[in-house]
Structures are given as C-alpha cells and as structure tokens.
Amino acid sequence: MRNDLITLIPSRQIVATVLLCALIWCDPFAAHGQDRFTPRTGGPDEVVELINQHIRQAWEDNDVEPSALASDSEWVRRVHLDIVGSIPSVDVVESFLADRDKSKRAKLIETLLDDPGYTRNWTTIWTNLCIGRQTPRRTSRTGMEKFFREAFGRNRPWNDVVFDLISAEGHFEEEGAVNFLLSQMTNRDDAIQATAKATRLFMGIQIQCTQCHDHPFVTAWKQSQFWEFNSFFRQTRRIDHRSFDAASGRRVDDFSELVGTNFSGPVYYENRAGEMNVAYPSFFGVDVDPERSTERRTELARLMTTVQPDQPPYLARAMVNRIWGHFFGFGFTNPVDDMGEHNEVSHPELLDLLAQEFIDNGYSMQQLMRWICNSEAYQLTSSFAKNNRYDDPASGNPPLFSRMYVKLMEAEQLYDSLLVATSADKTGTANWERAQRQRDRWLQQFVVAFGTDENDEATTFNGTIPQSLMMMNGELTQNAIQAAQGGYLYSVLSSRDSDNTKIRRLFLSTLSRIPTRAEMSKASRMIRESRNKLEAYQDLFWALLNCNEFIVVH
Amino acid sequence: MNLRVPHDMTRRHFLRHLTTSAATLPTLQFVSQMQANAAQVRRNQKACILMWMGGGPPTIDLWDLKPGSKNGGEFKPISTRGDVEISEHLPKTATVMDNLSIVRSMSTREADHGRGRYYMHTSFVPNATVVHPTFGSIVSYELGTQRKDLEIPAFVSIGGASGSPGFLGMAHAPFVVDSNGQIRNSQPAVANRQRLNQRLAMLDVIETGFINSDRGEAPTSHKEIYKKAVNLMTSDQMRAFRIEGENQKTRDAYGDNNFGRGLLMARRLVENGVPFVEVDMGGWDLHDNVFPRLRDDLLPNLDRGIAALTTDLKERGLLDHVVLVWMGEFGRTPRITQTVGRNHWARSWSVVVGGGGLKGGQAVGATDADGVEIIGKSYLPGDIWATVAQALGLPVGKVYTSKRGRPLKLAGGGTPIQELIG
Structure with a gap:
C-alpha cells in the first residue's frame, strides 16, 4: 500500500484532485469570520488526511477551535516565502486571487516545488545550517x-x-x-x-x-x-x-x-x-x-541513514520535525533540534507517523513539504479565533497548530523579497554571480561572531534596533523607493491609472493584499495633499516596506 | 502610542538653542547649572560593565598561576597593588588590582561554548522550555525603565552578540554595535522632519491595522522597537558612542584595538546613564600554541584596557558606581596538550569583579596546587550576578515569572559573595 503511494503521489493531477472538496478556497475574498470548522482537506491523500486527524484530535483534547481559513492573500504570500523564500510578485498575486479553480492552492504548491526558487531557497537554508553565514x-x-x-x-x-x-x-x-x-x-x-x-x-x-x-x-x-x-x-x-x-x-x-x-x-x-x-x-x-x-565515517554514515532495529528513526524524525517547524514556526519540540525524553513532543504519534511515511516515501523532501503544505492546519490564518488563545507557543504553551504562527523573516527572505517588490531583480544586474556576491556582502552586516574557534555566530537581523535602522535608513530601502526607470515604483507612477489604483498596486506588490478602507483613505489623502506627488508615493512605499506586516511571514 | 519624531525633541535642543540665542547672563548661569545637575545625577547612577572573553580564557595563566606544577605553563606570577598575585604579562593591571578581586573557585560544569555562554550570561543552564534573560536584559528591565531621560538603549553590547532578553521581550534585547562607534544607518534617510513624520504617520496606520488583526506579540514589539529606533536617530545622546570626542592621550591609554575602543565607549555610555554595557573580546579559544598567543597578542590588549578603564573611572569618581565584571564561558584545562594548547574546562577557574563599592584587592576561594580541584567553597555564575545585583541595588531574591507562569529567581537564586560586599 505504502509503496503504491510513492508512485501515485508525485502526480500533479492526483494531488490536484485531492483537494477538490476544499470548496471554500475557490472564493478569493472569503476569509475571516468562519467560526465553525468543517473538514476541508479529505480526499484520497491518505497522509494528508492522517495529519489532519491527528491535529484535529489535539484540538478536541485541548478544547480549542481552529482559526478561520487564511484568505488567499495571506496564504499566497506565506506559501511563497516558505517554499521559495520570497514574496510573490504582483502579477502572481493578482492572477491567484482571480483564479476560480477550486484546487488552486494545491496547484500552486506543485508549481512552487518545481520552481528554481525552491532549489535556491533550500540551498541557502542548508548551507547556512551546515557552515553558517560567515x-x-x-x-x-x-x-x-x-x-x-x-x-x-x-x-x-x-x-x-x-x-x-x-x-x-x-x-x-x-x-x-x-x-x-x-x-x-x-x-x-x-x-x-x-x-x-x-x-x-x-x-x-x-x-x-x-x-x-x-x-x-x-x-x-x-x-x-x-x-x-x-x-x-x-x-x-x-x-x-x-x-x-x-x-x-x-x-x-x-x-x-x-x-x-x-x-x-x-x-x-x-x-x-x-x-x-x-x-x-x-x-x-x-x-x-x-x-x-x-x-569509521562510512560506517557511521551507514548507521545514521538506515533505520536500526530497536532504535527510533533519528534521521527521519529530526528532518520531519525541522521541516514542520520551518512551515509552522514551531516544530513538535522546541527547539526543533533538541529531541529527547527531557523535551516534550507536542504530537508524538503524528511525528512518528510522518517519520515513517517519510522513510517509506524514499526520504523525499518534496513529498514531505507537499504533505505539510496541503494539510488543513497550513491553510489557517495567523489571527487568533475566539477559542484558541491558549494556542500561543511563543508564551511557552505546546503548539496545537490551530492557527498559523507568525514568523520573522530571515535576512535572505527580506533581501529577496525586496527584489521582488521593487522589480529590482528585473532592472538590476543580469550577472548571477555578481548579484549573489552583492547579496552575500549585504547579509554580512548582520552577522555577529562569538569569538570562539568554532565559528559560531548570531544575527542582529532579529527584530532589534539595528534591523529597524537598516530598514528605515539603509541603502537597500533607499534604492527600493527610488523611482528609477524600469523599477516597480517607476512603472506604477508612469501609468495613467488613478491614484487609488496606484495605491492598490503598491499594497499588492508588498503585502500581497489590497488596502483596507482606513489605509486607502490615509494614503490617498497623503498623496492628494502633498505638494510633491513623487515624494508622497515614495513615503507610502517606504511605510509599506517598513511595516510589521511586511517583515513577517504570517 | 503614535509613532513620530518625539515631541520632546525641542526640549533636547532647547538648552543648546538658549545658550546660542537669547543669551542673557542669568539665563546662561541657570542653564549651565541645570546641565551640571543633570550630569551629576547621571554620574551617580549605578551601572555595570561586563568584559566578555569569548572562547573561554585560560585563567590559570592570568589570575591563578601554578608555579612549580606540571600544569603551570610558561608564565610567572607577579605581586600587585592588591593582596593577590597575577600573571607577569598583566603589569598595568597589577597597578589597579587594589580595586579588583579575583574569584578563583568558579565551578560551572558547562564546557561547551553555547551552553557555557548561556549559563554565564543568565545564571541558568539551558532548558528547552524557557529562554532565560541574559543579565544585561534584567538590568535594562529593572534600571533602564526608571531612567526616563535615557534616549539610547539601556543595554548596549559592543563587538559581540551577548544573549537573549528571553521572556522580558525584545525591548530589553542588547543593542549590538561595533567598537568603531559608527552606528550603521542611524542617520535619518530624509533630512526633512516633516517628511519623516509623514512616513511615520502612514506607517502607524498600517502597523496598527496589523496589530488589531490579533496575531500575537511580534507585530506589537515591532512597533515598540521602531519607536526606540526613531528616538535614538534623533537623540543628542548618540554622541556617547563616538569615541573621537576623547583626547588622544585617553585613547592611547585604552589602546587602539577593538577591546580598548569598546571599553572607552563603555565608559562614555555609563557616564550617559546606560546601566549595562557588555564589551566583547574574542579569540580565547586556545586549543594550541597558548603561550605565544597570550603573550604577544591577547594579554597586552587586555592589560592595557583593564588598567585604563579602572584608572579612568576612578579619576572621574565613577568607580564606586560602576561594577566591573570580567568573565568568559569557562576556563581552560590545567593540563597542557600535545599541541601546547589548553582545552575547555569548567571545573575550576576564575572570574574577576570590582568597582561599584565592592571590595577589591583580594582573592576569593582557591584551587589546589595543580589548578585541578577547588579547595573549599565553590561558586556559580548566579553567585557572581547576585553580588553584582546587590551592588547595583537590584532586588536580590526577586522572583520573575516566565510567560508560562514558571517562577524564576533573579540570578538563578544565587547568593551575594560575602567577602566582596563592602
């Protein structure tokens, strides 16, 4: 049975049909206010369904109700940042919001797992984990x-x-x-x-x-x-x-x-x-x-990468926990790399089950991510519901995954997202090597060494003052809000659209959503009353890049 | 809690403007009186400077020498102005040792860099279920919040990352800066204040909307941190970071290296009312070739820095208010390895404390002739920090509550070391 799954799962069509019953997803503006929970991810994917069952069981046991589904705007931004490491471009957002296909989320997951950005993002993540940023x-x-x-x-x-x-x-x-x-x-x-x-x-x-x-x-x-x-x-x-x-x-x-x-x-x-x-x-x-x-090292490699009788599958459990933690902000243990009898596992059966499925599916990382991204819990909003305030692992409670937890962007995610938001990837240097070196140099400003010979390091890209100073006054932001020819701001400003349309597009390019009424009225008043329209638009763009919503994955 | 350039910015520039414009004699006198008073208040405020020796210093070669032992190494002890002997390669420090004491009986059991760093900074061993605040964050929480005039962060870490504020929240995180005194990106990108306010007003609308969508703490602390950053950008107190303001003689005394510059900046910061400054000196992870590296590279800079800081504070009448702590994550093996190195060792090692009214010039505790075992009572990081807490006037014995409701004692429930309390 499990071996059959291996051949079945990677087919996109199958996965697409898996989620056909997720009716609610077809409406791009349906979102908040869904109080009652109904199963939305059933279907033929056994593993996704098992994940959902285990997660739901913990909700019942702890007497919490899940948050509403994330709006398409919230979700499309999140899934891009999580899988390919940057926010979606305005075109991608607009076409996703307009798409009426009921299985559009499942399809997008497939597209992103196939995107070159997937390889680039996970190469960055694992290079940093293995050898550090410095x-x-x-x-x-x-x-x-x-x-x-x-x-x-x-x-x-x-x-x-x-x-x-x-x-x-x-x-x-x-x-x-x-x-x-x-x-x-x-x-x-x-x-x-x-x-x-x-x-x-x-x-x-x-x-x-x-x-x-x-x-x-x-x-x-x-x-x-x-x-x-x-x-x-x-x-x-x-x-x-x-x-x-x-x-x-x-x-x-x-x-x-x-x-x-x-x-x-x-x-x-x-x-x-x-x-x-x-x-x-x-x-x-x-x-x-x-x-x-x-x-000896060959022997160790063999022992680590095969399942030993009477031993837990350490390798698979560690990877499942880490990848789950990547997508949800919290793993089944906190921290994800300190598993042992001293550290309580929030969902022990689910962890074991996923580790086993991971092994049975040939340790396929894409398959593991596909399961997680298609799970019901991954579709939820990060806003609290009426009855899940307890579910706040940031304050030390075990995670129940009844809502999405807010994650701070990594420095790389910010850099790459700024390129997308400002179309700098289209205007800037075409030389990949040079672009990569520029990015590496920029990243170095946040690295703080600990002065040991073990090259351990910390980052000041951690939500403290140096990071906010960089966002407010740094060269990267200055360049981003310059209305240089070919850049995004230039293209928006040189169009014949109304101010409101322009404002709307700036919101979509940064926050992947349209402005609220309060935001629209504030922004349009600022632009209307300003003697220098260009400056007013730059100030709006500056505020969008500096706001709390931009710098988090939610 | 609108984000904007602080109203009191005018107040800050008030004094300067007065002196330059409406300069009648009585006003001038009044103003300089006010300035003097403010400066006096700041000078009497308590503070702590932590000298952090990243990598784990071989205290057996610095503060607790073992001449005659096979573990003794190449250095000889010299007498000092205090009642202790220290390494011959710390001659300048020897002249200020009457102000500093050595605790020679640290026994801390954590000999991994990450764990040792955490333990020595927080007084707690790492634990998967809670992040303990580093001591600087505790001081920021206790003293920083009381100092309303302080416009720069209450906890500054120079040249190193220090630790996490844990459950006290990002508002008490260390402000990490380079020893060169250039605070990156601290110049407002728009010179025009009206324009900065326009940006901040728009920002406020978006941020408030996101906070109201009720997604936990991160959006709110983002807004708080921005408020602090704006405050800092527009503050005259930023001058405290710029050591170019010091005369060449002083700068030479501290030494033109990261540690020396960091200590000089630390003095300027505590003078300005910053209650906790950590200054990092790395490079102590001496797995090989320990003696030449100490003699030629590390100890000259260390010696110069400690001596200059202690002397400078004393001359300015600040030493009684500023506690000095010198420590790393652990000591190093008494046994010398085949590569003439010393490995990690937490069982018997030294830290140095002084100033702040604590008794100087003595050695507390002792190790045996080979430096391997502690003789008599041993101490934990919590005992050091409890001693510091007492000197700073913090509530020793206070119990904090983590977000999950776990009670956590200040300094891990450590006890002030009696021999050091004046």
Whole structure:
C-alpha cells in the first residue's frame, strides 16, 4: 500500500484532485469570520488526511477551535516565502486571487516545488545550517552550495544527502559535501565540535554537554556515548594546501581537502572525577570494529541513514520535525533540534507517523513539504479565533497548530523579497554571480561572531534596533523607493491609472493584499495633499516596506 | 502610542538653542547649572560593565598561576597593588588590582561554548522550555525603565552578540554595535522632519491595522522597537558612542584595538546613564600554541584596557558606581596538550569583579596546587550576578515569572559573595 503511494503521489493531477472538496478556497475574498470548522482537506491523500486527524484530535483534547481559513492573500504570500523564500510578485498575486479553480492552492504548491526558487531557497537554508553565514576559513561556500543545489534540484533522498555529508572525502570544490566537516574542524579539538554538530543537525539530539558529564535529564545519554560517537570522526584529517603565487612572490592559500587517516583503537577522555576512560566506536550500542581496516565515517554514515532495529528513526524524525517547524514556526519540540525524553513532543504519534511515511516515501523532501503544505492546519490564518488563545507557543504553551504562527523573516527572505517588490531583480544586474556576491556582502552586516574557534555566530537581523535602522535608513530601502526607470515604483507612477489604483498596486506588490478602507483613505489623502506627488508615493512605499506586516511571514 | 519624531525633541535642543540665542547672563548661569545637575545625577547612577572573553580564557595563566606544577605553563606570577598575585604579562593591571578581586573557585560544569555562554550570561543552564534573560536584559528591565531621560538603549553590547532578553521581550534585547562607534544607518534617510513624520504617520496606520488583526506579540514589539529606533536617530545622546570626542592621550591609554575602543565607549555610555554595557573580546579559544598567543597578542590588549578603564573611572569618581565584571564561558584545562594548547574546562577557574563599592584587592576561594580541584567553597555564575545585583541595588531574591507562569529567581537564586560586599 505504502509503496503504491510513492508512485501515485508525485502526480500533479492526483494531488490536484485531492483537494477538490476544499470548496471554500475557490472564493478569493472569503476569509475571516468562519467560526465553525468543517473538514476541508479529505480526499484520497491518505497522509494528508492522517495529519489532519491527528491535529484535529489535539484540538478536541485541548478544547480549542481552529482559526478561520487564511484568505488567499495571506496564504499566497506565506506559501511563497516558505517554499521559495520570497514574496510573490504582483502579477502572481493578482492572477491567484482571480483564479476560480477550486484546487488552486494545491496547484500552486506543485508549481512552487518545481520552481528554481525552491532549489535556491533550500540551498541557502542548508548551507547556512551546515557552515553558517560567515564562511569559516578554508571552507568553500561555493562547494557547499553546489552540493545542496544538486541535492534539492534533483530531490535527492535525504538519507543519501546525509550519507555524503558524513562520509565525504576530497577537494572542497569538487566534493562539495566535505565542507560540512571542514567547517566543523577548523581547530584541533579532536573533532568534538563535529560530533556535537552532526548529532544535533541530523539526528536532532543535543549531546554537547555530555562531552564533560552525563546528560542531566536524559538518563540514556552518558558521557561515554559522546566519545563513542566522537571516535567515528577521528580517522579524519584536513589538509590546507598552499601554493606559490607568482604575482606576489608569496605562498598563498590554495584548496583544502578532507582525507582519511589510519587511526585505530580507542579514544581517551577524562570523567568528572578526573579519571581517564576509553571509548570505542559504537552507535547507540551497535559496535563497530575499531581496527584500522574499518572506514569509521562510512560506517557511521551507514548507521545514521538506515533505520536500526530497536532504535527510533533519528534521521527521519529530526528532518520531519525541522521541516514542520520551518512551515509552522514551531516544530513538535522546541527547539526543533533538541529531541529527547527531557523535551516534550507536542504530537508524538503524528511525528512518528510522518517519520515513517517519510522513510517509506524514499526520504523525499518534496513529498514531505507537499504533505505539510496541503494539510488543513497550513491553510489557517495567523489571527487568533475566539477559542484558541491558549494556542500561543511563543508564551511557552505546546503548539496545537490551530492557527498559523507568525514568523520573522530571515535576512535572505527580506533581501529577496525586496527584489521582488521593487522589480529590482528585473532592472538590476543580469550577472548571477555578481548579484549573489552583492547579496552575500549585504547579509554580512548582520552577522555577529562569538569569538570562539568554532565559528559560531548570531544575527542582529532579529527584530532589534539595528534591523529597524537598516530598514528605515539603509541603502537597500533607499534604492527600493527610488523611482528609477524600469523599477516597480517607476512603472506604477508612469501609468495613467488613478491614484487609488496606484495605491492598490503598491499594497499588492508588498503585502500581497489590497488596502483596507482606513489605509486607502490615509494614503490617498497623503498623496492628494502633498505638494510633491513623487515624494508622497515614495513615503507610502517606504511605510509599506517598513511595516510589521511586511517583515513577517504570517 | 503614535509613532513620530518625539515631541520632546525641542526640549533636547532647547538648552543648546538658549545658550546660542537669547543669551542673557542669568539665563546662561541657570542653564549651565541645570546641565551640571543633570550630569551629576547621571554620574551617580549605578551601572555595570561586563568584559566578555569569548572562547573561554585560560585563567590559570592570568589570575591563578601554578608555579612549580606540571600544569603551570610558561608564565610567572607577579605581586600587585592588591593582596593577590597575577600573571607577569598583566603589569598595568597589577597597578589597579587594589580595586579588583579575583574569584578563583568558579565551578560551572558547562564546557561547551553555547551552553557555557548561556549559563554565564543568565545564571541558568539551558532548558528547552524557557529562554532565560541574559543579565544585561534584567538590568535594562529593572534600571533602564526608571531612567526616563535615557534616549539610547539601556543595554548596549559592543563587538559581540551577548544573549537573549528571553521572556522580558525584545525591548530589553542588547543593542549590538561595533567598537568603531559608527552606528550603521542611524542617520535619518530624509533630512526633512516633516517628511519623516509623514512616513511615520502612514506607517502607524498600517502597523496598527496589523496589530488589531490579533496575531500575537511580534507585530506589537515591532512597533515598540521602531519607536526606540526613531528616538535614538534623533537623540543628542548618540554622541556617547563616538569615541573621537576623547583626547588622544585617553585613547592611547585604552589602546587602539577593538577591546580598548569598546571599553572607552563603555565608559562614555555609563557616564550617559546606560546601566549595562557588555564589551566583547574574542579569540580565547586556545586549543594550541597558548603561550605565544597570550603573550604577544591577547594579554597586552587586555592589560592595557583593564588598567585604563579602572584608572579612568576612578579619576572621574565613577568607580564606586560602576561594577566591573570580567568573565568568559569557562576556563581552560590545567593540563597542557600535545599541541601546547589548553582545552575547555569548567571545573575550576576564575572570574574577576570590582568597582561599584565592592571590595577589591583580594582573592576569593582557591584551587589546589595543580589548578585541578577547588579547595573549599565553590561558586556559580548566579553567585557572581547576585553580588553584582546587590551592588547595583537590584532586588536580590526577586522572583520573575516566565510567560508560562514558571517562577524564576533573579540570578538563578544565587547568593551575594560575602567577602566582596563592602
């Protein structure tokens, strides 16, 4: 049965018909005020229906009622930001709102999963997760991006992708996967950082504290286990090549590579009492031959990416939780990468079920996203309803997904969205490489390093003052509101449309919706009364780009 | 709560305008009297400067040397003006040690960068269900809100990210700036005030509509942060960030490096009434080649900075009001590795505190001859922060409530260290 699903699901027609009964979606202006809930996503997609059942059950158990369906405006903006990483263009919004097709949401999901923006967005997300925004020394961002572009472009199974990231060897531009470990092995720390990062990122478990002591809350996580994991990484060495540069007459950095060594036997570590202990390679009790002939990282990659008897499917659970968290703002655990008996799972059965389906469907990331985006919960508005105020995970309550949670845009989402809103992508540089470098440079202004050798970093693009100053006064906004020829503001202003139509188009291009009555009257008065119309329009555009609604995904 | 250029902007420029225009003698005297009084009030306000040593400093080579031990390393201890010995590579600091005390018996158990940073900043170990506020956010919440004249953020972090405000909300997040004093994008993009107001008025309509659509906290805090940002853009107090205002001699004393410039800016900020400033100095993650890197690179800048700040505060009569704290996320292994490095170590290490009326010149607690074990009582970050809280006049023992209703004690329920309380 499950194998049948694999062949069935990716067909667009099937998915489109899945949602035929979602009658309400056909009306672009139907939205708020739907108090009573009726099932809207049934149909032949078994997994989507199972998600809906589990989510609904939790609503009943907690006595909450879901929020109304999101309006098409709210939804079309959200699904673009979530899947392709930027807001929709005004043309896309207008045609979506006008579309009377009952399955238009399902169809749009398919279109976006096929869009080049999908590959670009997820390449950005996973490059940042693996090597950070500030590329560590002697790590190739280009190589890492190339690896993920291929992975997402071809929808490679996630377990294959992780197998490569853990086991890869070679040149940092030719074998892009090596950059994950290169970035974690910038100092000679016996691969402690690599151990902690790999388990956290791919298995959703945070065992970094167990390098020094047993986990305080999870009895199963012992200090010995950290070092057993760690011993898998100890056959690894980086080589940073240098070469002679004729122009300067000096030796300069050349390529770096990751190579295997013939390390064998145990690793040594000190316990809290100051006694030395030994650890041999072992994956949750599955022992691996510690001899020289064993390729330890290949063994670890195999153990991590296949389901081990009597063990939870760590890899699948971690990815399902992370992707769910990407779309809803909260995963089944908070944070998404700290799963363990100490951290309550909001929907344990649903998590297990989705992890199993993910595995059975060949670890297909697109399939996982397709299920999530087609689920009933993903269609809801972010406004509270009368009876779900309890559902506010930002204040510490477990998420019930009875409404969409508001997410702050990432810096990349803002940058790319500004390009869309201002048509700068159409007017600006045609050179992709140069555009990418410009974007990278702009992003660097928000990165704050922590001063460790582990290259950990924070961002000031976090809703604090530096971000608002950048939005109010920064070059990016200044350029955006310049009515330069070819730009969006220019095209709006040079049309013969009425002021009201122009105002409406500026709202659609930024917030993907038409203005409310209050907004329209304020804006049109401002423009009418202004001595300089161009300035008034610029000020309106400035306000639209600076407002709370623009900077969030809701 | 309309967003607009503050009404009191005129008040702020009032004094300056008065002095330049309607300059009768009595008015001038009155004005300078007022200015002096305001400055005096600000000077007597309590503040804390945290010197954050990102990466985890080898305190065994700085503050708690072990000559004669196999763990002792290359450096020798020297005597100081206080009743403690410190590293020979901190000679300037030695001359101000009568004002600073070393707590040599920190035992903190978190030796991962992220966890150690969190623990030392918040007094709580990381926990999946709540984000604890970093101590600077607590100070912003307790003292910043009382200082109505303060137009710049009450918690400034120079050169580093510090931590999260947690459940206290984004209004108490650190304002992260570079040590060069250039606040990026702080110049209003439109010079014309009327135009800025036009923009803000339009913004207000859209933002209010979105807030009223009832989607949780984010839209409201966005509006609050914008209000603070507008305030800051139009404030004369922005001058406090610009260390070019200092004479060359002072700047030389602090040192022309990120840490030195950061400390000098910190002094200007606390003089201006900012109650908490964190100054970051990274690069302490010394997994190899520890001694040359300390001697040639890190310690000269550190030494110069600490000595200059302490002396400067003292000369200005501010040292009794400003608490100084020096710490990193953990110490480093007493055992020296094969690559002549020291790894992460949280079991026995030191932090330094002083100023703010706390007793200086002493060592509190001790480690054994090899620096491996604590002898006698050991301390947690909460004890340090409780001590600071007491010096700042914060309500030690106060219990906060997280959004979910969980009670959380100030400084993790730590106790002020008696030996340090004056």
